[in-house]
Amino acid sequence: MMTLPIDRNRGLRTGTVLLALLLLYLPFLKTLVIEWGINDDYSHGYFIPFLSLYFIYRIRDKLKDITIKPCNAGLLVVLAGLGQLIVGKIGSEFFLQRTSFIIVLFGLVLFFLGWQYLKNLFLPLAYLLFMIPLPAIIWNKIAFPMQLFSSYLTEQVVSGFGIPIYREGNVIHLAQTTLEVVAACSGLRSLVTMFALSGALALLSTLPPWKRIILFFSAAPIAIFANIVRLTATALMATRIGADAAQGFLHEFSGMAVFILGMGFLVTVNWFLGKTER
Numbered sequence: 001m002m003t004l005p006i007d008r009n010r011g012l013r014t015g016t017v018l019l020a021l022l023l024l025y026l027p028f029l030k031t032l033v034i035e036w037g038i039n040d041d042y043s044h045g046y047f048i049p050f051l052s053l054y055f056i057y058r059i060r061d062k063l064k065d066i067t068i069k070p071c072n073a074g075l076l077v078v079l080a081g082l083g084q085l086i087v088g089k090i091g092s093e094f095f096l097q098r099t100s101f102i103i104v105l106f107g108l109v110l111f112f113l114g115w116q117y118l119k120n121l122f123l124p125l126a127y128l129l130f131m132i133p134l135p136a137i138i139w140n141k142i143a144f145p146m147q148l149f150s151s152y153l154t155e156q157v158v159s160g161f162g163i164p165i166y167r168e169g170n171v172i173h174l175a176q177t178t179l180e181v182v183a184a185c186s187g188l189r190s191l192v193t194m195f196a197l198s199g200a201l202a203l204l205s206t207l208p209p210w211k212r213i214i215l216f217f218s219a220a221p222i223a224i225f226a227n228i229v230r231l232t233a234t235a236l237m238a239t240r241i242g243a244d245a246a247q248g249f250l251h252e253f254s255g256m257a258v259f260i261l262g263m264g265f266l267v268t269v270n271w272f273l274g275k276t277e278r
Helices: 003-038 040-046 048-058 060-064 073-090 094-112 115-131 136-160 188-204 209-217 219-240 248-277
Strands: 165-168 171-174 178-180
Touching: 003 040, 003 094, 040 048, 040 115, 040 188, 048 060, 048 115, 048 188, 060 115, 073 094, 094 115, 115 188, 136 165, 136 171, 136 188, 136 219, 171 219, 178 219, 188 209, 188 219, 188 248, 209 219, 209 248, 219 248
Parallel strands: none
Antiparallel strands: 165 171, 171 178
């Protein structure tokens, strides 16, 4: 008879803290949602929170069997996250502001529920990182080398088809037209999306941990390969059909087709790892 009021009090305290957290971070989350709508590199951000909730829902029975053991160390994690929020706000750094939300969530789980809960909820909550855009300075430093790398590989593949091609940095010269591998075609967008997909597959998979790690990191070569396929196809279309083929509908369609191709490769890797396990 005495446990019911305690549970009610605990639920009330938890609900109050979560409401206060939501009110505190609401302005920062609003700007995040707006950025998903205008930043094509992170248009997948809309799905990430729902996937994170689903991952938690899938292990609900396992969580029920864990004894709640609140840990005061969680309060230090919460304070660290709030400190990061203040620093990010002072420096107008969105990435710090937004990632502090995840750190605070870690701290609240530890403070209210304990280490065992945090251990089981760590990956589903960490998955939320895929919804937060990288700082522009970091994104650009990664994108340009990838532009050069993608341009180089495309040059090698296209020349292998016997088509005259000449490359200057990230600019590819063909007989009939000139193509520039811009940041959007560097493959970084595909890389981020593929990692989000491979992370979801790894969390849903029943494979051993080391195979889940292989599945997760397979996103890198798959994204690079799929992007080279797209760039090569664009160059071939521009050569055979004309310069207009490298733009407009066909260009956008090739992006969707390559995304489907990459997703198919991820599913294949997951199937292969599962088959070897059996």
